[in-house]
Amino acid sequence: MARRALPARPGPGPVRPDRPDTPPPVIRIRRLTKSYGHGDATVHALRGPDDPATGGPLGVDLDIEQGDFVAVMGSSGSGKSTLMNILGCLDVPTGGRYLLDGIDVGHLDEGQLALVRNRKIGFVFQSFNLVPRTTALAQVELPLAYAGVRAAERRRRALAALSLVGLAERSGHRPNELSGGQQQRVAVARALVTAPAMLLADEPTGNLDSRSTEEVLGLIDGLNATGRTVVLITHEDEVARHAKRVLRLVDGMIVSDLRQAPVDGPPPALHRAGVPA
């Protein structure tokens, strides 16, 4: 497997409040549109405001700072999943530019996109999406294996990630031997094991009971507190309360952008719990 290098970028270390110049945003999208179908049947999943001159969609603009914790809210069909898929390089936009960590994703070929997904993005899905019949340890090792990390190093890092989510003693269990909450924690461990620039979570608590929800959100809060950028999609206000910034999408347009806490601080949930920054 040929390994291709991506353009260099500053390390993902914790954001210091005293930093004089603001780092480049992890995500910068400009006039991003996504439509399905052709002609009259065209559906604009992402459209942004209408262009006053032509009446056509202008596209969505969005910047997400490093270390931010953004919740994207909206009803089903509002385009939030489309946004998430494009942010995760799983889908390609119809129009507009998407810069992830300073790299224009639109110019990458399939192999480079695989590399971007592997190195820069950690996914947490609503339906866990663990590989069937594979032990928790092997699940977490998987992204490292695709990155070409050596077996011993892979094992060490995977075990470290599993103990971070409190599942070190369950490393030999298969998905069908784990509860939903445990499965999602394995998924979180898998998402963070490559130390990605951004954690993308698509309704991570949608299939979980309230206790598991708290556990998983607590993990995500913790990750954000150590400087990891988090983009989380949800339709529950309870979950959105954990974010520093809440975006609301309606019909493919960002209708509100509310900041609940500063970027350079702990996530609001930890702040409320009195954990020092």
Added chain:
Amino acid sequence: MILWQTLRFAAGGLVANKVRSALTMLGVLIGVASVILLLAVGNGSSVAVKESITSLGTNSLTVTSGSSFGGARSASSAKKLTVADAKALATEADPHAVRSVAPVVTAAGTALNGDISYSPGSIVGTYPAYFETANQKVEHGEYFTQDDVLASRKVAVLGATTAKQLFATADPVGRQIVVGGTPFTVVGVLRAKGGTGFTDPDDVLVAPLPTVQNAFTGFGSVNQIMVQAASADSTAQAQSEITRILLGTHAIADPTKADFRISSQTSLLSARESTTKTFTVLLGAVAAISLLVGGIGITNIMLVTVTERTREIGIRKALGAPRGVILGQFLTEATLLSVVGAGLGVLAGIAGSHFRIVGIEPVVIPESVLGAFGIAVAIGLFFGSYPANRAASLRPIDALRHE
């Protein structure tokens, strides 16, 4: 690292669907085993033909009179073969082409051993060279000699069947029998050749030529002249030598009007051998088709597997699996299926070739084992590459959404 990992993933994928994998392998197994076995059966029958050629004497040629089958012998224009012709062949032929010449007369008669009476299939009068030319070996006792021929002694060598009929289990050597009123001393018994056709080659009585001519046929023509070529390769050369000399002795200018025929065992049997070759090719073709069907089975199963595991492919792609890794995983699975199936097929084919099949002892062709195995693996790769390619080119978002 990646190779080992891919192999582990592939093996895991196969083990997850044991019954399905086993049935797919069975398809390849049957294909490979039938290729090996059917080619072995075809080869076995051609080996059997070759053995019967050697038992008849590979380099023997038989000269008979007559220009064609049927009436030629009775036609007055056709000159009969004589002992003089045989002598001409023995003295004039190139010794590099012709090793020995034996004129043969055949007669019918009844042999008596005391009060046991038996009529051998044929009573042959000839020279000692006959034994080697016709590949007749004495098992017990000895051949009659050139001296016996010159002295026209009344000695006889019995074929195995004749000996058994006349003497049962007793030793015939040295005993007296009476054939057509003439007493003969038995000097040897031929080794049994076993029947390969309608006539039993062991049902004979062989005696010196002048003795038989004196007692039965008279000193006229001979029935045939058996010529032994110097080697199996020189039969063609021997044949042209015989034609040249006999055209001379019979004073015929036009070779197309020859009044004698030369037939070689080899030419008769090579025709039979080419028939068995056609047979082998036909069997091989049938087997190859079953191998192909096994390959299509692999495609089918891999397509099902890819469809079934589309979501898993999506997950892997979301985690950053490059196209090559996904392609490699499914190709490895298909190859594993075909390698294991073909390996088992080789074992089954070789095991099956230890049994007699429709009266033929199968003889495994080593190349067919390697070939069938190689082709099966290649088929696995070829037919596996389509589903694997389909898996690898799935868009991650489509794969993830697949239910």
